[in-house]
Amino acid sequence: MTKTETKSGKMPLHFSRKLLAIPYGLFLAMFVVIPLLIIIYYAFTDRNGNFTFENFSNYFGGEGGLSAFLQSSVCKTIGRSLLIAFSSTVLCLLLAYPVAYIIAKSKLKNKAAFLLLFIVPMWVNFVLRINALRELFIWLNMFNKSDSLDMFNTVIGMVYDFLPFMILPIYTTIIKIDKSYLEASRDLGATGAQTFLKITLPLSKAGIMSGVSMVFLPSMTNYVISNWLTNNKTAIIGTLIETSFHSSDWQNGSVLAILLLLLMFLVTWLTGGFKEDTQAQSRGTALW
Numbered sequence: 187m188t189k190t191e192t193k194s195g196k197m198p199l200h201f202s203r204k205l206l207a208i209p210y211g212l213f214l215a216m217f218v219v220i221p222l223l224i225i226i227y228y229a230f231t232d233r234n235g236n237f238t239f240e241n242f243s244n245y246f247g248g249e250g251g252l253s254a255f256l257q258s259s260v261c262k263t264i265g266r267s268l269l270i271a272f273s274s275t276v277l278c279l280l281l282a283y284p285v286a287y288i289i290a291k292s293k294l295k296n297k298a299a300f301l302l303l304f305i306v307p308m309w310v311n312f313v314l315r316i317n318a319l320r321e322l323f324i325w326l327n328m329f330n331k332s333d334s335l336d337m338f339n340t341v342i343g344m345v346y347d348f349l350p351f352m353i354l355p356i357y358t359t360i361i362k363i364d365k366s367y368l369e370a371s372r373d374l375g376a377t378g379a380q381t382f383l384k385i386t387l388p389l390s391k392a393g394i395m396s397g398v399s400m401v402f403l404p405s406m407t408n409y410v411i412s413n414w415l416t417n418n419k420t421a422i423i424g425t426l427i428e429t430s431f432h433s434s435d436w437q438n439g440s441v442l443a444i445l446l447l448l449l450m451f452l453v454t455w456l457t458g459g460f461k462e463d464t465q466a467q468s469r470g471t472a473l474w
Contacts, residue, residue, distance in 0.1 A: 229440035241437045260426065267422040270337065270412075271405035274344035275352075278401045279394065281345070282352035286393075287386075290360040301357060304350050312347070316414050319343055323415065336416035343411040348404060352397035359393030360386065395457040403450050 232238045255261050285304065289297055307315060323329040323339055330336070363386065371381040407424035423446055430439030 225440045225443050227440075228436040229444050232437065241441045244438075263421050263426055264423060266337075266420070267406040267424075270340055270344065270420075270422060271402045273341045274348065274405040275398055275402040277341065277345050278349050278352040279397065282349060282397065283356055283390075283394070286353050286357035286360055290357055297361075301353075304353050308350055312410075315347070316343060316411055319346055320414050329415075330417045330419070333419070336420045339415040340412045340420050340422075343415045344401075344405045344408065347408070347411060348401045351400040355396040355400070356390060356393040359390045359396075363389050392458075399454055399457045402453055406449075407446065 229241055230237055230239070232240065289301055292300070294300055319342070320329065328335055328339060367385050367389070368381060371385050376384065406422060407427075409422055409424035409428055412420045412422050412425065423442065427439050427442045427446070430436070430442065
């Protein structure tokens with residue numbers, strides 16, 4: 187019997203890391219890399235396929251310059267998208283952190299079951315959830331009344347849809363905080379508020395940043411929520427991209443997609459998404 191044979195006489199199966207990575211590599215190439223290359227191609231070419239930067243310059247006012255861009259509908263839509271995303275993220279954080287903290291610090295034996303109550307709505311079809319919220323706004327006489335109310339409805343829709351994505355990472359981070367830090371803080375005479383501000387809140391930063399990135403970025407692009415809850419009156423960045431592609435305007439749609447991609451990288455960088463928190467991992471407080 188050779189070294190590679192088992193007692194049963196069969197050859198054991200060995201899979202290298204490179205072999206196991208092939209399916210993911212193919213998926214990544216087909217659904218991420220190739221579509222991204224197509225978007226880059228259309229962003230830097232005109233309708234005749236010639237290389238150009240005019241697609242970008244047109245979005246920044248063209249001959250009118252920056253002042254024309256600041257007064258354009260595109261700039262107003264970008265500003266509206268940022269306002270909606272910021273408001274949705276702040277409201278999600280204000281709601282999610284107390285919920286995650288209470289569940290993590292509770293003495294319940296099965297905390298996961300209680301946390302499941304906030305995840306169950308995600309199992310319901312997205313169309314049904316948003317349509318139900320739309321009917322609620324109609325019943326409350328809040329639908330299609332004014333621009334400010336449309337903005338409010340959009341923010342509520344974003345919070346309703348993305349709240350679990352803020353609760354889960356914060357909960358996971360809080361529950362992994364080493365209890366010895368909290369005990370040491372109390373032994374040194376710190377109050378509950380001081381312990382929270384000096385220990386719990388800083389050590390839960392990783393979960394907060396993860397939740398912020400998972401709420402802020404989709405809130406700028408989920409045009410389905412804004413369209414359904416405002417009767418197509420509140421446009422966001424995702425609305426412009428969808429309109430451009432549906433009208434076969436691949437050049438302008440690709441430019442917007444690249445600008446959005448750059449904005450996503452900026453937000454991820456600002457929230458520390460590209461940093462490896464080795465210190466938090468050593469304390470057992472990292473999210474992943």
